Amino acid sequence: MGHCCSKNIAVNHDSVDADHVVKPPTSNHAAAPSPAATPGLSVSVPGDAATPGRYTPASSFSTSPFTSPLPAGVAPSPARTPGRKFRWPLPPPSPAKPIMAALLRRQGKTKPKDGPIPEEQGEGGGGGGGAEGERSLDKSFGYGKNFGAKFELGKEVGRGHFGHTCWAKGKKGELKGQSVAVKIISKAKMTSAISIEDVRREVKMLKALSGHKNLVKFYDAFEDTNNVYIVMELCEGGELLDRILDRGGRYPEDDAKAILLQILNVVAFCHLHGVVHRDLKPENFLFVSKEADSVMKVIDFGLSDFVRPDQRLNDIVGSAYYVAPEVLHRSYSVEADLWSIGVISYILLCGSRPFWARTESGIFRSVLRANPNFDDSPWPSISPEAKDFVKRLLNKDHRKRMTAAQALAHPWLRNEKNAIPLDILIYKLVKSYVRASPLKRAALKALSKALSEDDLIYLRAQFSHLDPKDGCVSLENFRVALMKNATDAMKESRVPDILNLMESLSYKKLDFEEFCAAAISVYQLEAHPEWDKIAATAFAYFDETGNRVISVEELAQEMNLGPSTYSLMNDWIRKSDGKLSLFGYTKFLHGVTIRSSNSRHRQLP
Template sequence: MGACFSSASAAPAGAAERRPSKEDKKRRRGGASPEGATKAAAAAAAPVRVEFGYERDFEARYEVGRLLGHGQFGYTFAATDRQSGDRVAVKRIDKAKMTRPVAVEDVKREVKILKALKGHENIVHFYNAFEDDSYVYIVMELCEGGELLDRILAKKNSRYSEKDAAVVVRQMLKVAAECHLRGLVHRDMKPENFLFKSNKEDSPLKATDFGLSDFIKPGKKFHDIVGSAYYVAPEVLKRRSGPESDVWSIGVITYILLCGRRPFWDKTEDGIFKEVLRNKPDFRKRPWSSISPGAKDFVKRLLVKNPRARLTAAQALSHPWVREGGEASEIPVDISVLSNMRQFVKYSRFKQFALRALASTLNEEELADLKDQFDAIDIDKSGSISIEEMRHALAKDLPWRLKGPRVLEIIQAIDSNTDGLVDFKEFVAATLHIHQMAELDNERWGIRCQAAFSKFDLDGDGYITPEELRMHTGLKGSIEPLLEEADIDKDGRISLSEFRKLLRTASMSNVPSPRGPPNPQAL
């Protein structure tokens, strides 16, 4: 169902063989130059002395059975635990093909990722990794229900009902949200990489094949192009991608589930890429006229070309179309919400006040996803977030957890009424997804900015003066430092245009000072 232009170390159980691209072969096999080819050939001929430090009693522990699938570097088999009789899947990777350090690192990284994700209900369970002189063996849960792709093709007109599609999509989004919280991007979400545990109609879905997955530091981007052509996000093709690319891929899968067609199609990979970069999905042809507005809205919000305006995985789980039949407790903490709270600490006082004013213009429906996030952090359901609850939430953000976050500083910045707790209104101001609000509906964004601006512009003359700012904030002393960031033309007052720019841009605290650039990990 999808052309593939990158590869993993071995195919998952039941998956089709994966075709590596020229770029991928060059990256993993040593380059296309004569010198590189000579070195690669020499390395292939030499005895392989790759040691991973894994256990070495695989054959004593497991009896290998039938072949399930194969890929560039190895095969996947069914196997049986000799002691318990349990059946498992084993990915066997040939050490002789690991002619470059990058191939070794790929295997180590995949094992590390599977260990990190162990226990998630929608991710194939990892049991152990073994090795001998010739192979590495990755022992995983055996999923015998086949690929999601096969079930799509088996459906009438290759379509799912909306109810059944929402169940499938919810499980994929939970995988993406869990990965992103751990600073991990799957990078190859497609129907072939989701397996059903059993042949039952209500079988749970399991994500597999993390061979292209990788960890990414906060604020950084991937610059390589990997994935599968039909599911690749625009920013991947532009070589500046992050966790948002997984959400795009899930959007493509959802489109296929609902209508039985791909949203972007061409006879060639280059043609597919042009479609992804330039065109929008078609919602006019059948069966879209019979599909609910909620489902269409959901898909459109995932297939937004600007990654900063796209829903996050956790936000998508809060969408009404996905939430139908679900529980609020199922919504995981959104890593972008935790990031926004950290960023709020670094904003100028005026921008913090401006964001609080903007937050007050949103209605209950518009705040539904943030209410889910607040409830996920408010463990005791007291209606406010304590220091300990905030500490517990921020600890989930694994890329930052080891940086020693100053939780009290974050609480104090968000806590506008200084009661030592964060209520929902305060939480909203610190966690708004500004780029989504500004990009998705420019007209509504303008109305919101005007409403927020009017809370400061008490006389309605179109400007916020120092005296009006003092009256709104209740601050004593000089107001000039608060005005400085937003007063672009330096006329001593803030216009609506300047106010809007303030909301959309980073604060002055992020501008490098003479003492050097700020440390984004200082929190």
């Protein structure tokens, strides 16, 4: 969307081998560079007007083992990055290669012999099977054809690779005299059926989700022979990125909290409705006004998608510095957005990126293998709660990462004024619990008894959202709570389908104690700094109430494991009494087994 302009500040390239550099093109901005800009930073224009399927490349001048081209004392920018990359004569095997190939396939392009990555193609776009293939594409969206009659188009305020955003004023109707932002996407750049469907989905998503205070307001969509016009709220306060730069690269903790509360609230809203954004970064958050306490809005749903509660996506999209490890592994869901928020949190608190490199390959390798630095300044002066918050978002195991609702309940952000929203995760966990074996439910009940009061705050909020009757909840409570939040987006992503897998609750009620057992995630608790203590306490409860004599064969059947695992499971059972040991208990907790009419046992991932 790119409603507001960004800085375009020159970088001294003298200290870098010119043979290895392709300089980024000069950005065409509608506003002059800010005098408050940090010198030595190279920032490109927003990519939010681009056709979905793009991938934002790495900065050429990020922190690295090589000599910095920046002046002494000037740190690399946590900002968006130039649209070019270094080319080394003999590059090492690169994890970027299959990713680039996937992106090319998504846009219907053939692999270039030695060309730029997809979003670096010229303004003409290209690719997509040639003119004959393009003529066969249906580029009619069914939107209104009277854009010119309703709006007076003004200056350009942002530009992406496949389109641009302009200021406009309503000429008649409800928006008469009102300033708006118009995202203009060229139909000539829609060179594949996927790109056409992506534009259609973006409009559908904006229309379905519009209404949240931290989500850019959608007004209408139009088209003509050449373009699609998406009319939205005009945000005139600039990007979050610009404010980070204006503050010298980092925020005090209290100010960072105010930013993250807004981000997490809107992301929790999207995830509940089955929408994963997939391109969360400081450039995609705009302030409504220039005021210091202005409301912030998330923009650019061009890469977003609908995702069912148990679905895994596999297409690789996003921006290099903010992409989650599981996206690079091509199996991810809404948790990938929380990784991106973790990167934003790290930048807000310390002013630098948690993962960096000079090339796309290097960035991906860092994301997959490196750990963020929490030792160097300013981290020693940052509160332990803030560090724990960031670490629990930047966990490479997506199963151990906090959800947006859980992040809002984290001690660092928790505030009585800030409500904790309904979390779709509890539906997934309760679904598994009610279909689990009695032994597994007993193990989880013991685990829930080991939680501290601090850990129960999130669960109490979720239980309250279900509006319990006589202290208990049933399937109807889960259904009503979900329908209270229903939108067209939720229907599109088929979120209510999860209720069909919770039918066992039609004949059962959960009090708060059992709800806690059903709605806790073993994987997330493993990331808790006190996990060893929690597990030992839980096992003590389990040993008293639920532990029973069990054979290796029975245990393997419980966990849907074959005979080849028997030898590995001998240590899980105590020789003295034939019951599970502490080690066996913690291993058993991970194997959530369910029963169905077609298969006696099946293990969930």
